[in-house]
Amino acid sequence: MADIIVIGGGHAGVEAALACARMNKDTILYSMHIDMIASMPCNPSVGGPAKGIVVREIDALGGEMGKAADATALQFKMLNTTKGPGVQCLRVQSDKIAYMRYMQNKVLHQEHLEVREMCVEKVLAENGVVRGVLQADGHIEPCHSLIITSGTFMSSRILVGHTSTKQGPDDEPTTDSLSQSLRDLGIHTFRLKTGTPARIRTDSIDFSKTEVQPGTDAFLRFSNETKSIRPFEKQAVCYLTYTNAKTHEIIRSHLKDSAMYSGLVKGVGPRYCPSIEDKLVRFADKERHQIFLEPESESLNTTYIQGFSTSMPHDVQEDMLKSLPGLENCIIEKYAYAIEYDAIDPLQCKPTLENKKIENLYTAGQINGTSGYEEAAAQGLMAGINAVLKMDGKEPLILHRDEAYIGVMIDDLVTKGTKEPYRLLTSRAEYRLLLRHDNADRRLSTYGHEFGLISDERFSAFEEKEKNIQECKEYLKTVRFTPKSEINTYLGSIEYGTLKEGISALDLLKRPKVTLDGMKDYLEIKYDDEVLSQVEIEVKYEGYINKAKRDAAHLRQMERVSLPQDLDYNSIQHLSLEAKQKLSEIQPMTMGQASRISGVNPADIAVLAVYLEQLKRS
Known part of the structure; x- marks a missing residue:
């Protein structure tokens, strides 16, 4: 019997499995293909606005992503250097092949961690408690705790033009039975959509028609354990080009052929990373859009077309791409596509990422409605830490909104939920001057050391x-x-x-x-x-x-006021009807969390405070 099972070998699964094993729990990591563990099916980069600070936080807690990103970066670039320290952040262009190999080496040689190349068909639970999983070969593997980090692989469909193919990213298989087993346990799922641009042969690009985008000439790193990086003069160069009137004309004349506008897409797409056709519809006044040309790996002759995600048919994609300056004679190695998949409503999660209905079941990453490698890795690390802490009978790790962007993200998910792929932004943090790139280790290293993840x-x-x-x-x-x-x-x-x-x-x-x-x-x-x-x-x-810090201290006072988990909000007089509904659905753990629920206003919080005082007296 395993202490902890992790389903899914993406960025969330890797961090979850490594954290559990390094905290001395016998852990099994399930992946459908071991050689695809920690793959980058979309943008081959790590970091960026808010996300770069999350990677620093992952490192301060003892996670692996920062070290992997430093070791396999093609280019380092500090963003927003002309602005204040609250929004400055690091982004690296990653070697997607080297990054995968780095992470695969870590998980395959980690003590207390077994990696199984196997699909999990079903989650097994009894009396509201996880008991194990059913493998595709019929074997039942029992466990104490289970962390699902299935990414976009639950009931996924690849969408191109008017066609829908039952398939996961990078031509991998998908699973329908896993999400069905969650629904059978009373867990609500819904459909989300994301997409990825085309990859083209690098040697077919005329870079003389594009703008050079160099890295930053300084010693930059995500991990405090990184002692050296690729020298600036040896870093890769990215390039910038733009859409034009011809590009826009092609897209507009074929909107009906896009999976997004043909009615084929049922899931909700990402607001902050839209497809190029969605950009043209939503920002019709824009004469052009930026398109970044980014190398994927030193071992590949392919370039990633950042900002050109689409679900158009292949022939239309070819016309679109060849209308871009520098890409007139490009050769497409891999066409763009949209992908639709099952996710769970994150309002069903506790702030520890444990499911409210099924004890010892944790979820992390895109299954919780987020987008991005960094958001996924952070959730995986937190789910892993909290699964171990609960097994050991210790207090959970719940990061506050003034402690970490990770805390902001998880609080947003479990308090407000999401109807679209959630992306972490600096604007989501009230205390971003406290949550800087430069001080992540000062905020979180004590936790990492306490849990044995920092030496x-x-x-x-x-x-x-x-x-x-x-x-x-x-x-x-x-x-x-x-x-x-x-x-x-x-x-x-x-x-x-x-x-x-x-x-x-x-x-x-x-x-x-x-x-x-x-x-x-x-x-x-x-x-x-x-x-x-x-x-x-x-x-x-x-x-x-x-x-x-003063504002955050006021918030902390509200966080110290715990709310009974069996509180009957419908019986509390003078609460608004919407507040009763939202509070009953989410069952917040503290008064602070209750105050951040959409639809719960200050008057409702005042009523709740009076009711709690009456409870205390009685």
């Missing part, structure tokens, strides 16, 4: 960094510059003017344009760039950070 050596290095940050800030307080100080030369170079009175280095750093790098010739600084960057951000944004 003592790495945690000691983290503690040393934390000590250095505080020492550096104290040092800056002690250094004073006078109106006669040589630092006036630097201040004049940045058009700041000379000092009129004495000031500490710390207070001077708070001023616009003044940087630690510019001040370093006038200071005795012994700390590395990572420490100095943290110090500068904390000093310059101190007021905003403190305000965010």
Whole structure:
């Protein structure tokens, strides 16, 4: 009997299985094809807005994605560098083949982890508790806990033009019986849709007609364990081209041939990553759309056409692609397609990602209605950690919205649900100045170390960094510059003017344009760039950070007020009808979670607070 079974070898499944095994639980990972574990069926990249910070958080908790992305990156690029630190994030163009091989090596050689190349037909439960799974060969494998990370493989259909093919991504098989077994257990499923662009032969592109998109010339990394990366001069180059009037004319004249507009698609597609035909319909005033040309692997002669997802017939796709500058003579290696699949309503999950109806059943990734490798990996890691903690009789790990983007995402899913593929955005976080790329390790490393996913050596290095940050800030307080100080030369170079009175280095750093790098010739600084960057951000944004912390503290107070899980909301007088319905459906665990449910207004929260006080007195 396994302690924990994980169904699905995608990004969620890999992180879940590794976390469980590394926390010393005997784990079985089921994958229909071992050589497709951790595949990238869509964009061969990791990170980006909000997502890049999630990868940093995964790494701080002890997950593997950040290390894999660093080790197999073709190009590193820091985004939003002209904006504040709250929205800056790292994105890498990945070598999809190298990334898969890296992750496959990890899972196949992980102690306490067995990988089985087998399809799971059915989830077995008894009296509302998971008991095991039924394999395709008829064998029953019992387990204590089960984590389903099936991605887009449950009852999936590939949609192109007017045709629908029973198939998973990358020509893999699909499974209808797994989602049916969930419905048989009383779990509600619904249909979602996503898609992927075409891949074309790299040597058939005329890059002279496109714009070069280089990486960032700096030492960038997702994982604090990464000590070196591909040198800047050896990084791959991406390219940018645009749609034009001819492209738009082809698409509009064939809208009826698109699976999306022919009536073939039943599921809801992603709002923030639409197909090119959907873009033209929704943004009819746009004269052109950006199309990025991105390499897939050093071992492949293929380029990914980012921003050109479509479900048009193959002949139409060919005309569309050849209308793009630089692609006039392109050779298509793999045509674009849409895919429709079963997902579960995430409102059926607890904040631990355990199912509310079936005990010890966890779900993570696209089965919960999300999109993206990073969102999936984060959920897989959290589901794995919480499955182990529950087995060990310990308190679960529930990250708050001011602690991590992972906490924002899971809270959104289990509190608000989703009707379309959910994508994590910086705008979803109320406290994004607290949830930065640079401080993920400071927010979450303690958890990773506590669970045994971060080594003592790495945690000691983290503690040393934390000590250095505080020492550096104290040092800056002690250094004073006078109106006669040589630092006036630097201040004049940045058009700041000379000092009129004495000031500490710390207070001077708070001023616009003044940087630690510019001040370093006038200071005795012994700390590395990572420490100095943290110090500068904390000093310059101190007021905003403190305000965010005060707001978050108010939220934490509401999170401390637990709600009984058997509370009969319909019996509470003066609650609005919609609040009764939503609260009964979601059964929030805390007053804070209740306050974030769509349809529950402040007046309802006030009524609920009075009712809880009366309960306490009685």
